[in-house]
Amino acid sequence: MFKGEKINTTENRSVLHVALRAPRDAVINSDGVNVVPEVWAVKDKIKQFSETFRSGSWVGATGKPLTNVVSVGIGGSFLGPLFVHTALQTDPEAAEAAKGRQLRFLANVDPVDVARSIKDLDPATTLVVVVSKTFTTAETMLNARTIKEWIVSSLGPQAVSKHMIAVSTNLKLVKEFGIDPNNAFAFWDWVGGRYSVCSAVGVLPLSLQYGFPIVQKFLEGASSIDNHVHTSSFEKNIPVSELFMEISDVNH
Template sequence: MTEVAPAWEAVAALGRAPGAGAIRQLLDADPHRARRFGFRAAGLLMDLSRTSLTEAVLDALLALARARDVAGFRDAMARGEAVNGTERRAALHLALRMGDRPWRAGAEDAAEAVRQSFAAMAGFVMGVHRGSIRGATGERFTDVVSIGIGGSDLGPAMVARALWRPGMPMRAHYLANVDAHAWEALRPTLDPRRTLVLVASKTFTTQETMTNAQLVKGWLGQALGAAAAPLHLAALSTNLPATAAFGIAPERVFGFRDWVGGRFSLWSAVGLSIALACGLDAFIELLGGAREMDEHFLTAPDATNLPLLLAALEVWHVNVLGLSARAVLPYDERLSRFAAHLQQLEMESLGKRVTMSGAPVAHATGPVVFGEPGTNAQHSFLQLIHQGTAKVPVDFVLVARPDHPHPTSHRILLANALAQAEALARGRTEAEARAEMARAGLPPAEVDRLAPHRTFPGDRPSTTILLPALNPASLGALIALYEHKVACLGAFWSINPFDQWGVELGKQLASGILPALENGATAADPATAAMVAEIRRLQ
């Protein structure tokens, strides 16, 4: 393995060169730049031309990847080694969509576990869709409510929203927030006789999920009778005693292994709601699209490997140019929850301050990720990205062919996306702003007054990912692209992208504060105690 420090310094030196963040001059100097910095895999096109990457920068970043042994980390993950070192677990979500390979997670035959789980899921889905599995009153199920939080909610909810079309087998609904206003808003839209409820919690102890599950179970019992409610329940869990105590028959419990992290789990039994709502064939095609990206990630050379290139670009932006946030803008309303999924996937994975060995990191790690569908974002936070004091890289996600019969609307949508990318990269100089106002006939004094406000600095980076259409296969490939990017960044930064200890502290503290809210017990923290007292006074 190449020495790491010289490789870091080589990248850093390029970042210190004059004009290291320039983009407009690169575009002006090379009319074929989009061709040279456009990369394809699994039907997707990833265009990095509107960034400040050059061949020299990219070569240095790939040399750093070799020094950090990113490929070695990838291959260890694929072999089922315990790359999640703090929890001594494998991270083998690859096996979920490539189950015909001889995957092993330590001593376990992971491939066989995947096949058994999928067979059970498929049998249940077909039973529901064919009507052999029905509710207590004999009605067919038309709606599925999936109760979970974090990875048990964000990924499946995003995918089901993106793929669902009228005429698909069922409607999917997701209940995550323990705030009962969420349930009260959802409840009137459901008929308990035709509602199937999935409770997604590996341990079946997640506080928010189990609180919501009790609410929904109570609603079913009130409408149908307590004895009938279990006919409307299924679980995604590994805790069979707890699911049985809740009233769920063992044949309706679908498990997944601890080598599947929550934010990587939509391909497992956690995705049961996707298969129920969109159809088993759609779920299989989703897995197939991810598998195609998996094959590319495992076999493509570094110079054309999309997940590695996307991760290398993030290193350039975060560690060299000091850009600490990234916006994700899907120009497709069906992907309205894509940014939320990436927020968990990336920030839960990469929000780490110590290395795999426990030493403090010597550099920045995961950036803040936020986003909104275009064109909505253009009328909210894109002003800051265009003219604010901080540079914020953008990921644009575009879909070439819509599923609606309104081509004019789609052309306007795409034109806006491409215009935003061009405006960010090229900006508008003061001279250009002045010339435009002069052509519009503004008086010279007005031109002088407005010129600073109409100047755009440009050189603001963006990546564009183009899908030919939004279907299960292309969406699977897109999600897998970002999953593998996260794994690469874990290796680049020598952090564990597969644990999430930061999530646990708040859970522990909440269990101690709850008694104070319930019965006035004293909270340990004085500021918390004061707020508890005020809440109790107002109640």
């Protein structure tokens, strides 16, 4: 995995989520190209955007700062970020950083779930993050259009570019939707859905809520475990030990 070999045999792809939390000076190749600089370019962009957003410099269509975030995604684009968000809510430093802010997630196309995600929120102070690599995921785009209508009905069509951003690589469809392509954050084919929380899928909404420095600590923690798995002997390797214990439990 760390060598960039295509161990995802069904799709003939590398599996490089470890690159998403690797140090800036690391070298992790995919098809002979070090992907770490590109990863850090996106993280630097997220850092800059989240700082602008959290400082109040990014304002909505009415001139008000935005304090609420709704992240629209499904599967790994929803579960991982929600898991980390739930954990960070119990951390004193993170809780302090999130004061006065709300982060919600929308995955289900059930109208009740849509209503829950925007309940008591003011469109004038809400930013929506649409998470879809291709910008064609059926459930995500249905929800994105519904939330877009909620914004437009209150603030007008010109508000979309101020109140909606994207995590996607399909800049053509992002632009057609009304989102400024400059406010689209990329991730890559070698990021599996269930591991995508360390990409812009999770780092962006979590940074908007808690600030990039706190999210970077989470990434550094993940990187430390990657290093442990990569360098520790089987006898001292925690995940390997857990694997053998699970096998033993199943057999007995």
